Amino acid sequence: MKTLAALRAEHAGGPAERGAILQALRSALRQADEELRRRFEASNHGPETVHARAAMVDSLIRALYDHAADDLYPTANPSSGERLAVVAVGGYGRGELAPYSDLDLLFLYPYKMTARVEQIIEALLYYLWDLGFKVGHATRTVDDSLRLARRDQTIATNLLDARFLWGDQSLFLEFKTRFRSEVMKEEANSFLQAKLTERDERHKKTGDSRYSLEPHIKDGKGGLRDLQSLLWIAKFAHGVSSFQELQDRGLASKREVATFERAESFLWTLRCHLHYCTGRGEERLTFDRQPQIAQRMGYRGSVANKSVERFMKHYFLIAKSVGSLTRLVCADLEAKTTRRLRDRLPALLRRRFDDFQMKAGRLTVEDQKLFREEPIQMLRLFRLAQQHDLEIHPESLRWVTRNLRLIDALRDDPAANKLFLDLLCHAERGEEALARMNECGLLGRFLPDFGRVVSQMQFNMYHHFTVDEHLIRSIGILGRIENGKLAEEAPVATEIFPKILSRRVLYVALLLHDIAKGRPGDHSDVGAEIALKVGPRLGLNAEETETASWLVRQHLKMSDTAFKRDLDDPQTIRGFVEEVQSMERLRLLLVLTVADIRAVGPGVWTAWKASLLRDLYWRAEELLSGGHATEGREARVAAAKEALRAALPDWPASDVEAHIQRGYPSYWLSFDGETHARHAELVRDAEASQAPLTITNRVDRYREVTELTVYTADHPGLFSRIAGALAAAGANIEVAKIFTLANGMALDVFYLHDSQTGEALCKPARLARLATYIEQTLAGAMQPWRDLDQYRAKPSSRLQVFTVTPRVLVDNRASATHTVIEINGRDRPGLLHDVTFALTTTGLIIHNAVITTYGERVVDSFYVQNALNQKVLDRAKLARLKKRLATVIDGKHKRPAKTKRAA
Numbered sequence: 090m091k092t093l094a095a096l097r098a099e100h101a102g103g104p105a106e107r108g109a110i111l112q113a114l115r116s117a118l119r120q121a122d123e124e125l126r127r128r129f130e131a132s133n134h135g136p137e138t139v140h141a142r143a144a145m146v147d148s149l150i151r152a153l154y155d156h157a158a159d160d161l162y163p164t165a166n167p168s169s170g171e172r173l174a175v176v177a178v179g180g181y182g183r184g185e186l187a188p189y190s191d192l193d194l195l196f197l198y199p200y201k202m203t204a205r206v207e208q209i210i211e212a213l214l215y216y217l218w219d220l221g222f223k224v225g226h227a228t229r230t231v232d233d234s235l236r237l238a239r240r241d242q243t244i245a246t247n248l249l250d251a252r253f254l255w256g257d258q259s260l261f262l263e264f265k266t267r268f269r270s271e272v273m274k275e276e277a278n279s280f281l282q283a284k285l286t287e288r289d290e291r292h293k294k295t296g297d298s299r300y301s302l303e304p305h306i307k308d309g310k311g312g313l314r315d316l317q318s319l320l321w322i323a324k325f326a327h328g329v330s331s332f333q334e335l336q337d338r339g340l341a342s343k344r345e346v347a348t349f350e351r352a353e354s355f356l357w358t359l360r361c362h363l364h365y366c367t368g369r370g371e372e373r374l375t376f377d378r379q380p381q382i383a384q385r386m387g388y389r390g391s392v393a394n395k396s397v398e399r400f401m402k403h404y405f406l407i408a409k410s411v412g413s414l415t416r417l418v419c420a421d422l423e424a425k426t427t428r429r430l431r432d433r434l435p436a437l438l439r440r441r442f443d444d445f446q447m448k449a450g451r452l453t454v455e456d457q458k459l460f461r462e463e464p465i466q467m468l469r470l471f472r473l474a475q476q477h478d479l480e481i482h483p484e485s486l487r488w489v490t491r492n493l494r495l496i497d498a499l500r501d502d503p504a505a506n507k508l509f510l511d512l513l514c515h516a517e518r519g520e521e522a523l524a525r526m527n528e529c530g531l532l533g534r535f536l537p538d539f540g541r542v543v544s545q546m547q548f549n550m551y552h553h554f555t556v557d558e559h560l561i562r563s564i565g566i567l568g569r570i571e572n573g574k575l576a577e578e579a580p581v582a583t584e585i586f587p588k589i590l591s592r593r594v595l596y597v598a599l600l601l602h603d604i605a606k607g608r609p610g611d612h613s614d615v616g617a618e619i620a621l622k623v624g625p626r627l628g629l630n631a632e633e634t635e636t637a638s639w640l641v642r643q644h645l646k647m648s649d650t651a652f653k654r655d656l657d658d659p660q661t662i663r664g665f666v667e668e669v670q671s672m673e674r675l676r677l678l679l680v681l682t683v684a685d686i687r688a689v690g691p692g693v694w695t696a697w698k699a700s701l702l703r704d705l706y707w708r709a710e711e712l713l714s715g716g717h718a719t720e721g722r723e724a725r726v727a728a729a730k731e732a733l734r735a736a737l738p739d740w741p742a743s744d745v746e747a748h749i750q751r752g753y754p755s756y757w758l759s760f761d762g763e764t765h766a767r768h769a770e771l772v773r774d775a776e777a778s779q780a781p782l783t784i785t786n787r788v789d790r791y792r793e794v795t796e797l798t799v800y801t802a803d804h805p806g807l808f809s810r811i812a813g814a815l816a817a818a819g820a821n822i823e824v825a826k827i828f829t830l831a832n833g834m835a836l837d838v839f840y841l842h843d844s845q846t847g848e849a850l851c852k853p854a855r856l857a858r859l860a861t862y863i864e865q866t867l868a869g870a871m872q873p874w875r876d877l878d879q880y881r882a883k884p885s886s887r888l889q890v891f892t893v894t895p896r897v898l899v900d901n902r903a904s905a906t907h908t909v910i911e912i913n914g915r916d917r918p919g920l921l922h923d924v925t926f927a928l929t930t931t932g933l934i935i936h937n938a939v940i941t942t943y944g945e946r947v948v949d950s951f952y953v954q955n956a957l958n959q960k961v962l963d964r965a966k967l968a969r970l971k972k973r974l975a976t977v978i979d980g981k982h983k984r985p986a987k988t989k990r991a992a
Contacts, residue, residue, distance in 0.1 A: 139357055178195045179225075194225070288315065288415075359382065383401075413486075413490075445473055452481050460492045471522050496531060538619050541607065543555075579699065585680070602641050604620075613644060618638075620637045647702065657755070657826075660903060737766060771783060782800075782863075785797070786859070796841075799835070800834060800837075808938070811837065817873040818858050819858075820850060821843070897911070897970075899971065907936060912924055928951060934958070
């Protein structure tokens, strides 16, 4: 490339000069960026790339500065007031510049902005902007910079990494010297507290968990910003310029420095890949990018784990190590620079706990010799901290980490196992203690099976956390249920907890319920075998161990039954009770299920799911306790009819009996008395007005869903058409109850959520839209599948990245009267419409539908009969049906160009 001087000479300062310079610079930058990317992809080493890119931009800025100062705005004798220093600050100041990161610049001038200095700054900035750089800049005097740094910790942080680029170096040195003496020395304590507070707030904004499955690799917990915060704090507190210097001063161990460097290298490499893959400064590692980057970073899959899962496990292990390092170093620095203790600590400071004592407000031991001589004391450290709600001194945590190999000898020690069981079953602080033990590696060492799931992710949109984080969170939720803190969200679980006889069995089973994730085979069955080994070791007797193993094996039984089966079908309840067998197991399974689902992630637990679990529990309880559920189907139908008679005292008896004759037994068993009464009023009004279509809606606050009822003439494909209309209107169907009354009219009830928010639809405009879509679809004026085809043509990239093998299951034992068809597949707009269309055009009558979504995966169950109102038993027909449904689920089917109106 020609030099700027040569280009200037060629164009003699004419109007084409700036364009020629920009064109030459763009070409040079493009070539340099391409070369940097080529080297990066060959080396897979992020730190080298970000430092090289910073150096490249350094050269560019220096050349542009010289061009502006010497060529554009020259002066023979610049005055002392025209001095200017260009300073790199922030990440660029550290010499780190990711492929699409912003530039942070500070323009320092002595005391007054002159016209020439302003022109140089403007020229430099305009060149950078025109070259495509995003530049954050400030123009200040030295005094202004120091004053703002003392007042604003964010500015102080930015200036902490200031690096001279070009211009008047003496001006920069003056700033740097005064910054150390006037800001760093005087503001060290307040800076430390501000950075710790800022870190906590930043974590909350990005999910407050380093195990979020779509992590923010820069600002998230365990990300690059946490490493940088460590360095900022160390610089302020000890005046060091690198993390290595902390080791030289005895403030960090060799292992901690190695952890820092390893994490920094991995995260910078990951960030560079993410920037190059997205072509922008993207910092969130979303699901759709994870497989691509796993491949770029050289991860390979195994029998049990996909390559993306192995990559993400490595990421979470790195994030975990950053978290441990952050906690240790920050707590250590805080202890040495502050004496901020809890209100009750003065009394504890004077108290000793046998071999333990308080130091700077934290529990500790005098020497790590204690852990070497008595390894059980490592467990006692966490147990005492739990019992007395104390923090643990970072020095002791370091010693635990260094002596983890000694934990192996404790696995068969009854005293150690009892200590651990007591710690696990602590209702107030079990989660906190387990999290601390997991952070320093003790938990995975003491329970090797747990160690296998540390940082283990599941590549789907349903689970929000890694397996170990999910298990530990579930223990915390169980403790809150026991303490009554979730009485409003989980009233039945809270109410029955005091009746549970096997409390410690419940805690053990919950800790182990997903322990076999990532292994070959069904994780429930493999986990049950692990429980049989771990139970006796922890001190459970044979009966308790068997119960814990059963709970692990069946931990999905209650949710599967509640969310995938018709709870109004007597066979559903009988089959569930035959598996559970006792009230104790029913209580244990309900509480475990509630804790498990609530620990999956935010938004997973809903009022609708809670209501289904409660309904299943109550019906199973009735059957187990010999209640009216054992009286038989006919008696329950008769009771429902009698309740309706009582609910309609103003109706003529003949009208009541006429309405009762319209309903078949399945209808009377499917709703409560209040709903039956509402339906009776709806049907009477519709019949009186001879309305061809009646649509009503109400918000069910018990389940937090919108209940939509459709009353119209029945015909084949009605459900499919309504499902398509609802999908096109932006509603998700949670459950559909479909009935044909004796008068040939359909009475269909749908429980809906907003497809975007997951909440009940309650705005009048949205409800009116639902009714309009249904009316137009049934009238033939609208074909919803055409609207849905637009969504299918633009599939979500986040959903597309997941592979869900289509599966169709046919069960003729789950119901005494219906064939149950369960479909599994990847979610997409209009899937329910497509499946129900296929069922209807195959000649099947859909009587009920249970719709369940797990992230990107749907599990929908349909209760069907043939045209003779019988189960579908013909094997050949079932085989054809399964093949067709699999094609529909996979999205490879094609709708005929013309469809009958009935479809």
